[in-house]
Every structure is written in structure tokens, then in C-alpha cells.
Amino acid sequence: MARKRGVTEDDVVDAAARIADSIGHDRVTLAAVAAEVGVRPPSLYAHVEGLDGVRRLLALRAAEEIERALSESARGREGTDALRALAHRYRQFARERPGLYAAAQRAVRPGEDDELYRALGAAIVPVLEALSQAGVPREELVHITRAFRSALHGFVELERASGFGMPESVDESFAHLVELILSGVRGLA
Amino acid sequence: MARKRGVTEDDVVDAAARIADSIGHDRVTLAAVAAEVGVRPPSLYAHVEGLDGVRRLLALRAAEEIERALSESARGREGTDALRALAHRYRQFARERPGLYAAAQRAVRPGEDDELYRALGAAIVPVLEALSQAGVPREELVHITRAFRSALHGFVELERASGFGMPESVDESFAHLVELILSGVRGLA
DNA sequence: TTGACATGCCTAATCGCATTAGTCAGACTG
DNA sequence: CAGTCTGACTAATGCGATTAGGCATGTCAA
Numbered sequence: 001m002a003r004k005r006g007v008t009e010d011d012v013v014d015a016a017a018r019i020a021d022s023i024g025h026d027r028v029t030l031a032a033v034a035a036e037v038g039v040r041p042p043s044l045y046a047h048v049e050g051l052d053g054v055r056r057l058l059a060l061r062a063a064e065e066i067e068r069a070l071s072e073s074a075r076g077r078e079g080t081d082a083l084r085a086l087a088h089r090y091r092q093f094a095r096e097r098p099g100l101y102a103a104a105q106r107a108v109r110p111g112e113d114d115e116l117y118r119a120l121g122a123a124i125v126p127v128l129e130a131l132s133q134a135g136v137p138r139e140e141l142v143h144i145t146r147a148f149r150s151a152l153h154g155f156v157e158l159e160r161a162s163g164f165g166m167p168e169s170v171d172e173s174f175a176h177l178v179e180l181i182l183s184g185v186r187g188l189a
Numbered sequence: 190m191a192r193k194r195g196v197t198e199d200d201v202v203d204a205a206a207r208i209a210d211s212i213g214h215d216r217v218t219l220a221a222v223a224a225e226v227g228v229r230p231p232s233l234y235a236h237v238e239g240l241d242g243v244r245r246l247l248a249l250r251a252a253e254e255i256e257r258a259l260s261e262s263a264r265g266r267e268g269t270d271a272l273r274a275l276a277h278r279y280r281q282f283a284r285e286r287p288g289l290y291a292a293a294q295r296a297v298r299p300g301e302d303d304e305l306y307r308a309l310g311a312a313i314v315p316v317l318e319a320l321s322q323a324g325v326p327r328e329e330l331v332h333i334t335r336a337f338r339s340a341l342h343g344f345v346e347l348e349r350a351s352g353f354g355m356p357e358s359v360d361e362s363f364a365h366l367v368e369l370i371l372s373g374v375r376g377l378a
Numbered sequence: 379t380t381g382a383c384a385t386g387c388c389t390a391a392t393c394g395c396a397t398t399a400g401t402c403a404g405a406c407t408g
Numbered sequence: 409c410a411g412t413c414t415g416a417c418t419a420a421t422g423c424g425a426t427t428a429g430g431c432a433t434g435t436c437a438a
Contacts, residue, residue: 142362234398395423405414
């Protein structure tokens with residue numbers, strides 16, 4: 001009754017994203033995706049390059065959305081304000097879209113799959129720009145960006161794995177972490 | 190000729206650890222482990238509780254080894270010296286035993302599997318102790334421990350995923366990150 | 379309007395891995 | 409020496425990925 005036009009690649013990625021966010025990135029199987037889009041598993045091969053292709057497209061989608069979320073959060077802010085906003089938005093994204101966030105953690109080396117490599121790199125450009133704008137000297141920029149990103153990613157990852165056993169507020173810990181990094185940034189600027 | 194005494198649980202975990210470190214934690218399958226210990230897959234069920242059991246034991250093993258490595262690295266040092274040593278040992282461990290390190294990232298919540306939960310928590314006790322010894326006030330201790338651990342874990346994780354595309358030295362970035370955290374610690378002590 | 383062609387989905391079949399059931403031989407004990 | 413326990417094995421099931429081959433429907437030119 002409904003679908004005359006067939007399934008598209010976007011439909012597949014949308015379905016995969018829904019599954020990833022609801023039951024986990026590791027539960028994204030072709031069988032599950034096929035069921036979600038209303039088709040038999042083999043039919044997906046007409047649209048994507050197998051399971052690995054789905055994961056790759058999901059990583060690409062994740063990179064785009066993270067980049068968008070981050071740049072929006074920094075828009076209109078400057079210096080450490082922008083950085084603070086970026087940090088909190090980063091964590092918010094990871095909590096709201098856990099599957100998509102996980103999809104973005106795909107390991108890619110420069111040689112293979114340049115498109116994905118570039119997209120994942122672009123996702124943190126807003127952080128780099130904000131740090132630069134905040135006055136971090138050029139020689140330190142890459143190091144500080146790595147530090148900032150490591151802190152955010154590590155926190156979010158440990159939080160997801162329920163690695164924080166103590167009763168202290170996790171929100172407060174995150175705020176402390178962000179301020180710690182920001183004071184380091186101020187020290188350099 | 191050799192094996193009269195049958196396979197033991199430890200043999201299985203040893204084999205799984207070898208596989209994890211050599212080809213990746215996600216490639217630890219019962220089929221691979223069975224081949225490694227020289228037995229058919231179903232035979233493993235006499236020693237471990239399926240694939241999930243192997244992963245759990247591997248996480249337990251990982252927690253022990255991380256704890257041992259960290260406490261040894263801090264032994265005989267004090268204050269920020271101890272913390273610096275811990276940080277570098279942490280990264281070294283993750284690089285040398287990637288599969289075991291990955292195994293320790295298993296998500297566990299307090300209710301289920303208290304033994305593993307406690308073991309994973311114990312792994313970072315050396316960090317907590319060193320921070321405390323370095324003069325971090327009690328109210329800040331948990332937050333700073335979380336920050337320290339987040340930074341280390343995040344860095345190591347991004348490094349593994351080849352997330353650092355820029356040509357700048359990754360060793361140097363790590364050193365910067367550690368010093369940034371340490372200056373935060375000094376600010377509190 | 380019609381028939382060749384392309385598109386997209388389907389069924390059938392294969393393969394690898396996890397897991398369960400049921401069997402068997404050898405080591406250990408009384 | 410017989411009984412029993414242990415630990416490995418083969419057989420069988422189920423699920424997910426993937427490939428091969430076939431069928432229906434919609435497009436488009438003559």
C-alpha cells in the first residue's frame with residue numbers, strides 16, 4: 001500500500017542509527033536493519049556494501065552530526081565560553097545518541113578510506129577553532145586539542161561503561177574536568 | 190606425549206589473552222580459543238561459561254594486571270612523580286597489551302557481577318592513592334581521580350583508533366596532557 | 379501501446395560460530 | 409577389579425552474513 005519507491009541508502013542508515021541508539025552499536029546486524037526497514041537481509045546488498053558498509057556509513061553519519069552539534073554549540077560564543085559549551089555539548093551528544101557516538105569511534109588509518117578519515121577529523125574542527133580563537137599558540141594547538149578531546153572522550157566512555165562507581169555526582173565531576181582543562185588553556189593563552 | 194592433565198580455566202584465559210593481544214579483543218571467539226588450546230569448541234564449556242564467560246574472565250585478568258602494573262610503577266615515588274609514573278605506565282600497558290586493555294573496558298553495573306565490578310574498581314586504586322598522597326583534598330579526590338582516568342583512557346583509546354591524524358608527536362602530546370592534569374592537581378594540593 | 383531492459387526484492391543455499399545434547403574412554407577410588 | 413567421575417568428542421540446532429539466481433514491476437523508446 002505504501003512503499004512504491006524502494007528503500008534508499010539513507011533509509012538503511014537511518015534504521016541502523018535507530019537500532020544503534022536504542023539497543024547498542026554492537027547490535028547493529030544486517031538482520032536487524034533489514035527487519036527495521038521492512039525487507040529481507042539479502043535485499044540490503046542492493047543498497048549498501050554488507051554489514052561493514054553499514055557501519056562505515058553510520059560512522060560517516062555520526063561524524064556529520066557530531067560536527068554539526070559542536071559547531072552549533074559554539075556559535076556566538078568566544079574563548080573559554082565557547083570551549084565550555086563545546087565540552088558540554090559533546091557529552092550531551094554521547095549520552096543522547098550513544099549508538100551514533102560509538103559508530104564514530106571506528107578506527108581508520110589515513111591510507112584506507114580517506115573520505116571517512118576526513119569526516120571524522122572534521123568532527124573536531126570546531127574544538128580546534130575554538131582553542132585557536134581562545135588564544136592557544138599555534139605550536140600548542142594540536143597538543144591541546146588532543147588533550148581536550150581525550151578528556152572528553154575518556155569521560156564519556158567511562159561514564160557509558162558505568163566505570164564511575166563512587167556516589168559523587170558525575171555531572172559535577174565533568175564540570176570539574178572541563179574547568180581543569182580550561183585553566184590549562186588559560187595558562188597557555 | 191604432553192598433556193595428560195587436561196585444560197584448565199587458566200589455560201583458556203591465557204589463550205584468550207594471547208589472541209586478544211595479537212589480533213584484537215573482538216576476534217576472541219570460542220573457535221579461536223579452542224584452536225589455541227588444542228581442543229574442540231564444545232570442550233571449552235567444561236571450563237568456562239561460554240564466550241561471555243571467557244570475556245568476563247579476561248576482564249578479571251586484565252583488571253589484576255593493570256592494578257599490578259600501576260602499583261609497581263608508583264612504588265617508591267611520591268607526589269606528582271608518582272602520578273607521572275602512573276600515567277606513563279598506564280599508556281604503556283594499553284599499548285603493549287591492547288587486547289587485555291580492551292577486555293578491561295567491559296561495562297558492568299554494581300548489581301550484576303560484584304566480583305568483576307570490584308576488580309575493575311581496584312585497578313585504579315593506585316591512582317586514587319597517589320592523588321591522595323599528593324595532597325588532593327578529600328572532597329576533590331573522586332572528581333580528580335575521574336578526571337585523571339578519563340584523560341588517560343581517552344588518550345589511549347583515541348591513539349588506538351588512530352584518531353590523531355596530525356603529524357605532531359603523539360608522545361609529546363601525551364606528556365603535555367599529563368603535565369596539564371598535574372598542574373591542576375598542584376593547584377588543589 | 380508494447381516489448382526489451384533495468385531495478386529491487388525474494389528464496390535457496392553456504393559458511394562460520396555459539397551452544398546443547400548425548401556419548402565414550404581413560405584416570406581415580408574403594 | 410569394578411564403579412564413577414572427568415573431560416574430550418561428535419552430532420545437531422540456530423543465527424547472522426553473504427552469494428547466486430530468479431521473478432515482478434516500472435521505464436522508455438519505437
